[in-house]
Amino acid sequence: MENAAKVRLCVEHPLGQGQTVPLEREQAHYLFGVMRLAEGAAIALFNGQDGEWRAEVTRAGKRGGELTCVEQTKPQGGPADVWLMFAPIKKTRTDFIVEKAAEMGAARICPVQTEFTNAERIRRDRLQAHALEAAEQCGNTYVAEVDDLARLDRMLADWPEGRQLMFCDEALAEDETPAGLKNAPKGPWAILIGPEGGFSEAERARLRALDFAWPVQLGPRILRADTAAVAALTLWQAALGDWQ
Amino acid sequence: MENAAKVRLCVEHPLGQGQTVPLEREQAHYLFGVMRLAEGAAIALFNGQDGEWRAEVTRAGKRGGELTCVEQTKPQGGPADVWLMFAPIKKTRTDFIVEKAAEMGAARICPVQTEFTNAERIRRDRLQAHALEAAEQCGNTYVAEVDDLARLDRMLADWPEGRQLMFCDEALAEDETPAGLKNAPKGPWAILIGPEGGFSEAERARLRALDFAWPVQLGPRILRADTAAVAALTLWQAALGDWQ
Numbered sequence: 001m002e003n004a005a006k007v008r009l010c011v012e013h014p015l016g017q018g019q020t021v022p023l024e025r026e027q028a029h030y031l032f033g034v035m036r037l038a039e040g041a042a043i044a045l046f047n048g049q050d051g052e053w054r055a056e057v058t059r060a061g062k063r064g065g066e067l068t069c070v071e072q073t074k075p076q077g078g079p080a081d082v083w084l085m086f087a088p089i090k091k092t093r094t095d096f097i098v099e100k101a102a103e104m105g106a107a108r109i110c111p112v113q114t115e116f117t118n119a120e121r122i123r124r125d126r127l128q129a130h131a132l133e134a135a136e137q138c139g140n141t142y143v144a145e146v147d148d149l150a151r152l153d154r155m156l157a158d159w160p161e162g163r164q165l166m167f168c169d170e171a172l173a174e175d176e177t178p179a180g181l182k183n184a185p186k187g188p189w190a191i192l193i194g195p196e197g198g199f200s201e202a203e204r205a206r207l208r209a210l211d212f213a214w215p216v217q218l219g220p221r222i223l224r225a226d227t228a229a230v231a232a233l234t235l236w237q238a239a240l241g242d243w244q
Numbered sequence: 245m246e247n248a249a250k251v252r253l254c255v256e257h258p259l260g261q262g263q264t265v266p267l268e269r270e271q272a273h274y275l276f277g278v279m280r281l282a283e284g285a286a287i288a289l290f291n292g293q294d295g296e297w298r299a300e301v302t303r304a305g306k307r308g309g310e311l312t313c314v315e316q317t318k319p320q321g322g323p324a325d326v327w328l329m330f331a332p333i334k335k336t337r338t339d340f341i342v343e344k345a346a347e348m349g350a351a352r353i354c355p356v357q358t359e360f361t362n363a364e365r366i367r368r369d370r371l372q373a374h375a376l377e378a379a380e381q382c383g384n385t386y387v388a389e390v391d392d393l394a395r396l397d398r399m400l401a402d403w404p405e406g407r408q409l410m411f412c413d414e415a416l417a418e419d420e421t422p423a424g425l426k427n428a429p430k431g432p433w434a435i436l437i438g439p440e441g442g443f444s445e446a447e448r449a450r451l452r453a454l455d456f457a458w459p460v461q462l463g464p465r466i467l468r469a470d471t472a473a474v475a476a477l478t479l480w481q482a483a484l485g486d487w488q
Contacts, residue, residue, distance in 0.1 A: 077464075096340075099468075100471055100474075103465060103467055103468065103471050104463075104465075104467075104471065104475070105463065105464075105465060137466070137468070138465040138466050138467065138468075139464075139465055139466045140465060217487075218478075218487070219348075219349065219481055219486065219487040220321075220349075220383075220486055220487075221347060221348075221349060221382040221383055221384060222381070222382050222383045223347055223348075223382065224343075224347065224381070224382075227344055227347050227348065227474055230344075230471055230474040230475055230478070231348070231474055231475075231478040234474070234475040234478040234479060235478060235482065237463055238479065242463060242464055243461075243462075243463040243464075
């Protein structure tokens with residue numbers, strides 16, 4: 001029986017047949033100290049470009065080591081071109097949103113500042129590390145990019161041509177039926193999750209008036225932002241993304 | 245302008261026009277000590293039977309108090325008849341699954357023991373408190389019931405007539421296309437989320453053979469159980485439940 005890899009790592013190094021990958025001290029500590037891998041053990045590697053490879057530990061040391069690629073186990077997959085835009089909230093919930101967005105296959109994760117967002121700053125590096133860990137765990141061959149905090153109004157003013165926006169609107173009037181994603185075109189998209197305090201009236205009016213915005217309602221209940229992120233990405237992936 | 249209620253409480257007391265609701269010490273502490281409500285303040289109440297009511301604080305004391313129902317603000321809603329079955333994992337993730345299932349409108353939350361489940365016991369009362377808090381927060385007029393831990397094989401052996409099972413199967417063969425929920429009947433359902441270690445071969449074979457089971461795949465990535473719970477409930481609510 002093939003040695004099944006129990007550990008999956010994202011590395012910054014080319015991968016290919018017979019390619020060796022040197023390990024840094026911290027990686028060696030994790031693989032050999034924490035995970036107790038020995039020479040000959042299998043490990044899965046990806047780097048965002050060369051697909052997923054089964055590699056073997058060919059040298060295990062305390063301060064370093066070496067892996068050697070044996071066989072490609074997955075071709076490089078691209079994420080569907082969908083961004084998740086959300087207003088950062090409390091630390092733990094924000095971490096969850098990033099983890100969930102990465103797991104659900106978002107290409108880019110965009111923390112946005114709305115009128116009712118409290119967060120003035122985020123720790124981009126820490127959120128990026130969460131996205132990487134989620135990619136290792138969920139089997140992706142790419143890592144979602146986490147952006148710096150940006151103002152929603154500026155993003156909308158500078159919106160890229162041809163990108164559609166799924167606008168998750170909690171405050172539809174009772175007689176309104178959201179268009180949903182029926183007849184929505186394929187291609188680049190972004191999903192915008194409302195902040196916990198809701199959008200301001202001015203923001204809502206502006207969003208509703210955009211010709212690239214598709215209002216979608218996520219059911220009759222008020223969802224927390226992390227729940228809404230998963231629900232919205234589920235609807236999008238099932239209708240337009242890689243769940244079809 | 246009407247006094248908008250900032251606090252929403254589930255109470256065990258009949259609600260109706262002019263009905264008074266006595267407060268226990270702990271509730272009084274929360275409303276008047278923590279939330280700083282004064283006499284005359286508005287509060288939203290529900291009890292799982294009489295819909296949602298706007299009530300006013302008619303007596304605020306340190307050890308108790310009284311609310312009086314003013315106006316019904318929502319009729320009693322029933323949950324769609326869907327159970328969420330999942331294998332308990334680490335404490336925090338289990339808490340999240342219960343919170344998410346309640347927010348996504350599950351009627352009943354069933355922790356199940358599978359062959360690869362580690363949990364021997366759960367704290368049902370603690371999980372029930374999470375479900376109640378989620379109901380207060382998301383605007384439901386009912387609280388999802390949390391069951392005690394039950395063995396999956398026994399639940400399947402004793403399955404209620406006419407209830408369909410959405411079986412979220414990570415391990416479909418490559419040439420298999422899951423049936424999904426196309427042509428699925430309305431009526432009572434349950435959703436089964438795979439445990440983090442997967443189902444055993446015997447469990448999978450048994451589940452696939454059940455004539456009330458509908459295998460559904462949640463995309464190409466490996467989802468954590470809490471993510472899978474939200475994604476599965478999204479698909480179900482959109483196809484058969486109260487999101488239509």
